[in-house]
Amino acid sequence: MHDRKRSGFKTRTRVDDARERLLGAAAPHGRTARVDLAQADARTLAERVTAPNPVPGYDRAAMDGWAVRAADTFGASARSPAVLRVAGEAENDDPVGPSDAVRVHTGSALPEGADAVVMIEETEQVGDELEVFDAVTERENVGDADEDVAAGQTLFEAGHRLRPSDLGLLKSVGLARVPVFEQPTVGVVPTGEELVQFDPQPGEVIETNGLTVSSLVSRWGGVATYRDVVTDDFEALRAAIQRDLTKDVVVTTGGSSVGERDLLPEVIDELGEVLVHGVALKPGHPVALGVVEETPVVSLPGYPVACIVNAVQFLRPLLKHVGGTDCPPLPTQEARLARKVSSEPGTRTFARVEVQEEEGERIALPTRTSGSGILSSVALADGWVVVPESREGIPEGEQVAVEDWEWSA
Amino acid sequence: MHDRKRSGFKTRTRVDDARERLLGAAAPHGRTARVDLAQADARTLAERVTAPNPVPGYDRAAMDGWAVRAADTFGASARSPAVLRVAGEAENDDPVGPSDAVRVHTGSALPEGADAVVMIEETEQVGDELEVFDAVTERENVGDADEDVAAGQTLFEAGHRLRPSDLGLLKSVGLARVPVFEQPTVGVVPTGEELVQFDPQPGEVIETNGLTVSSLVSRWGGVATYRDVVTDDFEALRAAIQRDLTKDVVVTTGGSSVGERDLLPEVIDELGEVLVHGVALKPGHPVALGVVEETPVVSLPGYPVACIVNAVQFLRPLLKHVGGTDCPPLPTQEARLARKVSSEPGTRTFARVEVQEEEGERIALPTRTSGSGILSSVALADGWVVVPESREGIPEGEQVAVEDWEWSA
The missing domain is CATH 3.90.105.10 (Molybdopterin biosynthesis moea protein, domain 2)
Incomplete structure (x- = not known):
C-alpha cells in the first residue's frame, strides 16, 4: 500500500553488516538463575x-576376574601357579586380605585391600582355592577412580x-x-491500522506476523509477550515501544518501510537510534534495526514472508547474543534444484523450496519467488535456498543446500 | 558387570527390522484436543x-492506480483519453460511481462499484479530473478475493x-x-541396584539415563514421567512396568541384556511379549523391545551411550508413531572423516564425532568408539556418523554425514 517502497531506499546495507551493527549495539543481558x-x-x-x-569416584575392575593383592601373585606361572583363598564377591563388599581373592566383574568397585585384578582366563577355581597362572602388577586391570x-x-x-x-x-x-x-524476554508488537484479530472486513487483514514471530521466539529460547495490534499512529507506536523497553528485545511487525504510514523508523529515530534501514536481501529489504535506551529494536516488515526472512536473519542471532550464547547454524539438506532461481547480484536472496524425493534423489522445487505477501508460500515450503550476494541466480540442476529455518535452536 | 553379555545373544535383529516390529505392535493413541x-x-x-x-476475503487492487468502472475507459487512448472524476481514496471507503475514479494502492480493497484498476502510469490527474490513456477490461489489475x-x-x-x-x-x-x-505420555523407569541419586559410595553409580531419556522425550514431543530408581528385583520391576501401563509408552533403562541381573526381558515376557531382544547395532546391542497389554515397552541398555543410541533408534520413532505423525529425518552436516572408523559388517555402527572447522573445511574427528560407558564421549560429541550394515568401517578422508541426534523434532 506504499508506493514509495521500491524506490525509497537510497542504500541497502548488506545482511552481514546489518547483523554486525545490530549485535554490536546489543549487550548480553547477563541475568542468571x-x-x-x-x-x-x-x-x-x-x-x-x-x-x-x-x-566413577572409586577404583573399578576393568576385567571380569579376581581382585587380589598383586604381591601375592609375584612369580606365578602356568607351571607354578600362586594359590589364593576364595574370599567372596565384590558385590557383597568382601574385603581382600593377604592371599585372598574376591570375585569381580567389569565395573565392580575394587574391594578394600585389593590393588589389582587377575583376569578370569588366568585362573582356575578349585573348591575354596584359586590357582593364578600369571602374575599381575599393582593397578593391573584396575580402572582409576577418575577414569571417566x-x-x-x-x-x-x-x-x-x-x-x-x-x-x-x-x-x-x-x-x-x-x-x-535467564531466557531473553521479547515484546512482540504487531502494527498496522488494517490489522484485526478476526472477521476481517474489506480492507482489513488478520494479524498473523505477531503470532508467528512469538512462536519463533519461543523456539529460539526466548520468552515472548505477544502484544495487541498497534495502529499506524506515531504516539501510539512510541508508547508501545516505550512500554516494552523493560524487555531485552522489542520486535515490531509492519510499518518498517519508507511510505507515508511507515512510521517505525521515525519513532525509533526519535526515541533512540536507527542503526540500519533497508537491507540488501530479498524478500524483505524494508527492515529497520535500531536501539532505544540500550534495548535493541527490530522492526520487521509486514509482508509475512519478508517478516520471517528478517526474523531469521536478525532476531534469531540477536536473541542468542542477548541470551549469552552462540547462534548455531541452521540445519541444511542437500538437494538438486529443479528449476532455476533468479536473483540480483548484491542482494542475498532466500528462495523458498519444497523438497521432494524423486527416484531416490532429493529435489528442491522452488515455490513462488516473487511477492512476499503470500504466507502459504512459506508455510507450505520445506526450507529455502540462500543465493549469496556474489551470484546472479542459481541454474537448474545445481546441487544446493536447503536451509530449514524452523528448527528449535 | 554381566560377563555373559558379549556371548549371550544368539541372534541380533537388524535395526530396521527391529523398529518395524516395534511400530507394528504399537497403535497411535488417537486422543485429541x-x-x-x-x-x-x-x-x-x-x-x-x-x-x-x-x-484476503475481498477483491484487491493489484497495482497502484485508480479504481474505475472498466466500461468508462472503453476506447481510451493517449490521443483521446477518457476523462473521469477524482472521487476520493479507497482508504476512506469512497465508492466508485459512473465516471468516478478512486485512488488505490497495491493491496487496497477494491472500492464498492469499481470493477478494474487503471495503473497510475496510464493516468494524469488534472485538478478534479483524471485523464486515462488506456482502456482496462473488467477485473484488470484486480486481485481475487481468494487469491492467497x-x-x-x-x-x-x-x-x-x-x-x-x-x-x-x-x-x-x-x-x-x-x-x-495429545502429546504421548511416557513412563521413564531407571533400573539397577547400583543406582543412586547422589553421593555414590564404592560400587554405586549416579542415575543419569532416566534424566537424559526424560529430556529427550520432551524434545521429541512427549510428556515424560521420570520415576524413582527401581532395583534389580523381578517383583519390583514387574510392579514398575504395570504402574506405567496407563502411559502410552514405558521406557526402562538398564537390565536389558542377558546377565543374571538383566531381568527386564523376562519381566516383559511374563507380562506380555518380547518382540526383539538384541539388535545388530553398536554401541548398544542389548536392547529389548516388547509390548504389554498393548503398551509398547522399550528396555534400553544401561550403558549411557548405548542407552542414547537406542533411544534415538527406537523411542523417537515410536513416540512419533504413537503421537500420530511421521518421524522426520535428523539433520545432518557433511564433513570429512579425520580418522578411519571401524565397524563389523552386518552391524549398524554409530561413531561419535566432534566436528571442527579446519582451513574452511569441516572435519569429523572420531571420539572414543570402543566402550559404551563413557558418557562424556557422547556429551562432548557433536553428532555421530552412521556406518551401515553393508560396510566394514569408513576410511579416513571420506566425506560423511554427521547426524545430530539432539535436535527437537
Whole structure:
C-alpha cells in the first residue's frame, strides 16, 4: 500500500553488516538463575562448569576376574601357579586380605585391600582355592577412580547450550542444579491500522506476523509477550515501544518501510537510534534495526514472508547474543534444484523450496519467488535456498543446500 | 558387570527390522484436543484442516492506480483519453460511481462499484479530473478475493507437525483453535541396584539415563514421567512396568541384556511379549523391545551411550508413531572423516564425532568408539556418523554425514 517502497531506499546495507551493527549495539543481558537439571535442557550455561567429584569416584575392575593383592601373585606361572583363598564377591563388599581373592566383574568397585585384578582366563577355581597362572602388577586391570571424569575437570564453558546427554554428564559428577542465563524476554508488537484479530472486513487483514514471530521466539529460547495490534499512529507506536523497553528485545511487525504510514523508523529515530534501514536481501529489504535506551529494536516488515526472512536473519542471532550464547547454524539438506532461481547480484536472496524425493534423489522445487505477501508460500515450503550476494541466480540442476529455518535452536 | 553379555545373544535383529516390529505392535493413541493457535506450535494436527474463509476475503487492487468502472475507459487512448472524476481514496471507503475514479494502492480493497484498476502510469490527474490513456477490461489489475487461499482449500493433512509460519496461515483463514493429538505420555523407569541419586559410595553409580531419556522425550514431543530408581528385583520391576501401563509408552533403562541381573526381558515376557531382544547395532546391542497389554515397552541398555543410541533408534520413532505423525529425518552436516572408523559388517555402527572447522573445511574427528560407558564421549560429541550394515568401517578422508541426534523434532 506504499508506493514509495521500491524506490525509497537510497542504500541497502548488506545482511552481514546489518547483523554486525545490530549485535554490536546489543549487550548480553547477563541475568542468571540456578535451575534443576530436569529443567535445564536447552538452557545456556552462565558459568564454566567443572566436576566437583570424579566419575566413577572409586577404583573399578576393568576385567571380569579376581581382585587380589598383586604381591601375592609375584612369580606365578602356568607351571607354578600362586594359590589364593576364595574370599567372596565384590558385590557383597568382601574385603581382600593377604592371599585372598574376591570375585569381580567389569565395573565392580575394587574391594578394600585389593590393588589389582587377575583376569578370569588366568585362573582356575578349585573348591575354596584359586590357582593364578600369571602374575599381575599393582593397578593391573584396575580402572582409576577418575577414569571417566577427573575432579576439577572442565565439562562445559559459559555460553554452552545444554543438551539431554549433557544433563546426564552433569548429574554424574554430583551436580543437581546449574547456573544458566535467564531466557531473553521479547515484546512482540504487531502494527498496522488494517490489522484485526478476526472477521476481517474489506480492507482489513488478520494479524498473523505477531503470532508467528512469538512462536519463533519461543523456539529460539526466548520468552515472548505477544502484544495487541498497534495502529499506524506515531504516539501510539512510541508508547508501545516505550512500554516494552523493560524487555531485552522489542520486535515490531509492519510499518518498517519508507511510505507515508511507515512510521517505525521515525519513532525509533526519535526515541533512540536507527542503526540500519533497508537491507540488501530479498524478500524483505524494508527492515529497520535500531536501539532505544540500550534495548535493541527490530522492526520487521509486514509482508509475512519478508517478516520471517528478517526474523531469521536478525532476531534469531540477536536473541542468542542477548541470551549469552552462540547462534548455531541452521540445519541444511542437500538437494538438486529443479528449476532455476533468479536473483540480483548484491542482494542475498532466500528462495523458498519444497523438497521432494524423486527416484531416490532429493529435489528442491522452488515455490513462488516473487511477492512476499503470500504466507502459504512459506508455510507450505520445506526450507529455502540462500543465493549469496556474489551470484546472479542459481541454474537448474545445481546441487544446493536447503536451509530449514524452523528448527528449535 | 554381566560377563555373559558379549556371548549371550544368539541372534541380533537388524535395526530396521527391529523398529518395524516395534511400530507394528504399537497403535497411535488417537486422543485429541483443541488448542489455541498460540499454544499449537510443534503439535501434530489430528484432522485435515481446510480454510473456512478465503484470504484476503475481498477483491484487491493489484497495482497502484485508480479504481474505475472498466466500461468508462472503453476506447481510451493517449490521443483521446477518457476523462473521469477524482472521487476520493479507497482508504476512506469512497465508492466508485459512473465516471468516478478512486485512488488505490497495491493491496487496497477494491472500492464498492469499481470493477478494474487503471495503473497510475496510464493516468494524469488534472485538478478534479483524471485523464486515462488506456482502456482496462473488467477485473484488470484486480486481485481475487481468494487469491492467497480459497475457501475450502486444504491447508494441512492430519499428522502434520505445526510450525510457527503454519500458525500464521491458520490464523489468516479465521481459525483460532486447531484439533491436535495429545502429546504421548511416557513412563521413564531407571533400573539397577547400583543406582543412586547422589553421593555414590564404592560400587554405586549416579542415575543419569532416566534424566537424559526424560529430556529427550520432551524434545521429541512427549510428556515424560521420570520415576524413582527401581532395583534389580523381578517383583519390583514387574510392579514398575504395570504402574506405567496407563502411559502410552514405558521406557526402562538398564537390565536389558542377558546377565543374571538383566531381568527386564523376562519381566516383559511374563507380562506380555518380547518382540526383539538384541539388535545388530553398536554401541548398544542389548536392547529389548516388547509390548504389554498393548503398551509398547522399550528396555534400553544401561550403558549411557548405548542407552542414547537406542533411544534415538527406537523411542523417537515410536513416540512419533504413537503421537500420530511421521518421524522426520535428523539433520545432518557433511564433513570429512579425520580418522578411519571401524565397524563389523552386518552391524549398524554409530561413531561419535566432534566436528571442527579446519582451513574452511569441516572435519569429523572420531571420539572414543570402543566402550559404551563413557558418557562424556557422547556429551562432548557433536553428532555421530552412521556406518551401515553393508560396510566394514569408513576410511579416513571420506566425506560423511554427521547426524545430530539432539535436535527437537
